[in-house]
Amino acid sequence: MNISVRSAPLTRPEKIGLGVIAVVALLAPVIFSNFFLSALLTQAIWLGLVALSLIFLSSYGGMVSLAQVAIFGIAGLVTANLSEAEGGLSVAIDPWLAAIIAILVAVAVALIFGAIASRSEGIYFLMITLAFGVMVYYFFGQVTSLAGHGGVNNVAIPGIVGDRVNDPASFYYVSLAVAAACYFGLRYLGRTPFGLTLQGIRDEPTRMRALGYHVEVHRTLAFGVAGLVAALAGVLFVWWGRRIGPGAVELATVIDVLVVAVIGGLYRLHGAWVGALAFVLLDNYTRRWTPEIGDILGPERFNTLLGLIFLAIVLISPGGLVGAYESLRDRVRAYFAGRRGDVQEDASLAPPAPDGASGAAAGAPADRPNGPVAAQADVTFQRSKTQTATPEIGGEE
Amino acid sequence: MATSAPEPLSAGIEAPGRLRQPKQVIGGAVAALVAGWLIVKAVGNFGGFLNATLLGLTLAGLYFVVASGFTLIFGLMRTINMAHGSLYLLGGYIAFELQEKLFSDNKGGFELSIGQSSGETQYSTIEWLVPLLIAALAMGVLGVLIYQLLLRWNQGQELRQALITIAVIIIAGDQMLAHFGGVAKDIKLPASWPTSVDIPLIGSFGFFRLTIVLGSAILVGLLLWWMIKRTRFGLITRAGVDDRDMVSALGINIPLVFAAAFFIGSLLAGFGGVLGGSMLSLQPGQDSAFLLNSLVVVIIGGMGSLGGAAVGAVALGLVQAYGASYLVFGGTDLTNYSILLTFGLVVAVLAVRPYGLFGRPA
Numbered sequence: 001m002n003i004s005v006r007s008a009p010l011t012r013p014e015k016i017g018l019g020v021i022a023v024v025a026l027l028a029p030v031i032f033s034n035f036f037l038s039a040l041l042t043q044a045i046w047l048g049l050v051a052l053s054l055i056f057l058s059s060y061g062g063m064v065s066l067a068q069v070a071i072f073g074i075a076g077l078v079t080a081n082l083s084e085a086e087g088g089l090s091v092a093i094d095p096w097l098a099a100i101i102a103i104l105v106a107v108a109v110a111l112i113f114g115a116i117a118s119r120s121e122g123i124y125f126l127m128i129t130l131a132f133g134v135m136v137y138y139f140f141g142q143v144t145s146l147a148g149h150g151g152v153n154n155v156a157i158p159g160i161v162g163d164r165v166n167d168p169a170s171f172y173y174v175s176l177a178v179a180a181a182c183y184f185g186l187r188y189l190g191r192t193p194f195g196l197t198l199q200g201i202r203d204e205p206t207r208m209r210a211l212g213y214h215v216e217v218h219r220t221l222a223f224g225v226a227g228l229v230a231a232l233a234g235v236l237f238v239w240w241g242r243r244i245g246p247g248a249v250e251l252a253t254v255i256d257v258l259v260v261a262v263i264g265g266l267y268r269l270h271g272a273w274v275g276a277l278a279f280v281l282l283d284n285y286t287r288r289w290t291p292e293i294g295d296i297l298g299p300e301r302f303n304t305l306l307g308l309i310f311l312a313i314v315l316i317s318p319g320g321l322v323g324a325y326e327s328l329r330d331r332v333r334a335y336f337a338g339r340r341g342d343v344q345e346d347a348s349l350a351p352p353a354p355d356g357a358s359g360a361a362a363g364a365p366a367d368r369p370n371g372p373v374a375a376q377a378d379v380t381f382q383r384s385k386t387q388t389a390t391p392e393i394g395g396e397e
Numbered sequence: 398m399a400t401s402a403p404e405p406l407s408a409g410i411e412a413p414g415r416l417r418q419p420k421q422v423i424g425g426a427v428a429a430l431v432a433g434w435l436i437v438k439a440v441g442n443f444g445g446f447l448n449a450t451l452l453g454l455t456l457a458g459l460y461f462v463v464a465s466g467f468t469l470i471f472g473l474m475r476t477i478n479m480a481h482g483s484l485y486l487l488g489g490y491i492a493f494e495l496q497e498k499l500f501s502d503n504k505g506g507f508e509l510s511i512g513q514s515s516g517e518t519q520y521s522t523i524e525w526l527v528p529l530l531i532a533a534l535a536m537g538v539l540g541v542l543i544y545q546l547l548l549r550w551n552q553g554q555e556l557r558q559a560l561i562t563i564a565v566i567i568i569a570g571d572q573m574l575a576h577f578g579g580v581a582k583d584i585k586l587p588a589s590w591p592t593s594v595d596i597p598l599i600g601s602f603g604f605f606r607l608t609i610v611l612g613s614a615i616l617v618g619l620l621l622w623w624m625i626k627r628t629r630f631g632l633i634t635r636a637g638v639d640d641r642d643m644v645s646a647l648g649i650n651i652p653l654v655f656a657a658a659f660f661i662g663s664l665l666a667g668f669g670g671v672l673g674g675s676m677l678s679l680q681p682g683q684d685s686a687f688l689l690n691s692l693v694v695v696i697i698g699g700m701g702s703l704g705g706a707a708v709g710a711v712a713l714g715l716v717q718a719y720g721a722s723y724l725v726f727g728g729t730d731l732t733n734y735s736i737l738l739t740f741g742l743v744v745a746v747l748a749v750r751p752y753g754l755f756g757r758p759a
Contacts, residue, residue, distance in 0.1 A: 131692040134688070
């Protein structure tokens with residue numbers, strides 16, 4: 001278990017790549033135009049954060065949750081209602097206090113959702129969380145005293161954060177700092193005893209239960225942690241757009257975030273922002289060159305294009321862009337490394353199943369230092385497929 | 398035994414009728430509160446209570462028709478067809494379009510849906526039934542296509558199949574918006590049918606809801622029950638639910654059975670769409686509404702269980718109907734919070750049975 005969690009040393013090209021990304025991220029306000037910075041990069045950051053919470057749960061906990069957008073929306077809605085705004089309750093307390101209360105409320109809801117959903121597994125979990133997500137949307141849509149008729153607009157934001165129109169750089173840096181804190185925080189959490197237990201539960205819930213671990217409590221807590229990340233994204237979203245409405249949590253948004261997570265690869269934390277950036281770029285630039293085929297496809301039909309891309313990725317490369325990159329890298333490396341690459345190639349050729357990919361821990365890049373790890377990943381893949389057929393011991397208290 | 402015994406007791410040795418866990422005490426208290434509240438309301442206005450109950454049951458009928466297809470597919474294949482709600486909406490739209498194009502008096506007119514007041518077409522019964530049949534069959538065929546083209550070669554990868562059908566939701570939703578617009582549409586009922594019937598104690602109640610929707614639900618339930626219990630297909634289905642690998646090892650053509658299940662399941666979604674389009678209305682968002690309804694029904698009832706779907710549908714329908722009538726406390730109208738009741742229902746069931754009332758771990 002320890003082996004699969006320890007992050008493997010990065011190769012030199014990857015180190016250089018990471019360095020370049022870090023420098024570009026830090027210098028973005030200088031490099032890019034204000035529009036690109038605020039409309040694209042900052043959006044990609046908070047969108048990536050929501051996807052990050054989903055990816056954390058799926059990679060470390062083996063739970064694909066579709067309720068993350070709901071948590072995101074609850075945090076956003078509470079922030080908007082407590083701050084000074086048009087529509088909603090407009091309690092008009094300090095924006096910071098509003099944000100903190102909002103995050104607490106959202107995490108509390110996440111813990112409740114988690115406590116209920118954590119007793120089920122796999123596809124049931126997906127279904128239950130989706131039902132919760134859609135229910136939150138209907139709550140938003142029906143309770144107009146909270147969500148307003150046209151959403152809550154012109155939400156007051158704390159001065160230091162900066163307006164995204166007038167001062168995009170400072171807002172960008174705030175978002176970047178939050179994102180970095182969440183990313184490194186989750187990676188660290190993955191290596192703590194809690195994170196290790198969580199990964200054990202992901203792979204072998206029955207065995208972990210037999211060992212005396214409280215499976216549901218760990219899952220619920222993981223849900224709470226993911227809820228915190230999603231809540232931070234929700235606050236950023238409200239401060240970014242200065243408005244929130246029921247549309248922020250509708251099924252289409254849930255799917256958008258799922259698309260982001262799948263494009264990035266459901267099992268790599270950094271995939272969240274790869275996916276988010278790809279999504280935001282697609283959203284902004286495909287409309288210009290999308291061919292117009294009657295009213296089936298065209299600039300107006302972005303969702304159709306998005307659906308087709310999503311479909312293609314799920315069908316062809318369930319690991320998303322990150323998975324595709326890693327598979328390609330392993331093949332190239334296997335080609336150069338000769339015999340040493342046998343095992344790696346074997347791993348990369350394993351049936352491309354999203355649930356199977358969970359065998360390889362998120363913290364551990366596919367750069368597998370020795371055979372057993374890859375073999376272990378393969379074994380886990382087999383297990384996770386048969387897992388549903390294993391009778392639950394003590395599943396019912 | 399002490400009520401506060403912290404260690405979980407296995408269900409097997411639990412004495413019946415004794416409350417041991419705080420969860421059960423809370424559950425019992427909530428159930429008693431709800432029952433008490435309903436009794437108070439029922440005594441206060443018995444006709445109104447019956448009316449709400451009947452409304453709930455007719456809603457339940459519609460939910461059952463849609464969700465039974467959903468649960469049939471899952472029961473056999475372990476596939477969650479997330480696009481079930483989209484098939485529902487598309488089925489309704491197709492029936493609407495067929496009725497307009499084939500049977501409308503002023504054919505080819507684009508201003509049909511706008512100028513409703515004058516010269517509205519009087520449709521006969523057959524002009525309602527033909528679109529219904531074609532739309533339901535079309536959805537059945539579309540379901541088979543989805544299965545054959547997208548899902549068949551991913552059998553066993555549940556999450557991936559769910560993601561694939563989610564992709565279908567996006568595409569279908571966007572295409573329906575493009576072709577049918579965002580304005581609510583409804584399928585016209587035959588002019589010869591009465592709009593309402595008089596029932597003692599209740600007063601007038603929608604004829605279509607009471608007879609056609611409720612009747613269809615009962616018919617669908619009986620047919621499915623007969624099919625599952627009495628036919629060879631049902632035999633294979635039941636065996637497949639228990640042990641898919643064994644069934645396929647015995648030489649049963651599993652892909653064919655799966656395609657048939659998808660056909661029937663999707664057909665029921667389309668059928669439900671026509672019923673819903675005649676009873677409620679068709680508009681963007683109904684696809685996610687009916688996906689949610691189907692999800693809630695099977696989460697409550699248990700995936701793959703027909704009886705569970707019936708119980709779940711009745712529970713959801715009644716909760717929604719009572720929520721819409723009885724969430725008014727004095728001057729404060731809380732009916733727009735009624736979704737919380739649905740949430741509470743799901744939570745209550747899952748707290749006691751994590752896999753639904755009649756479900757079991759897949």
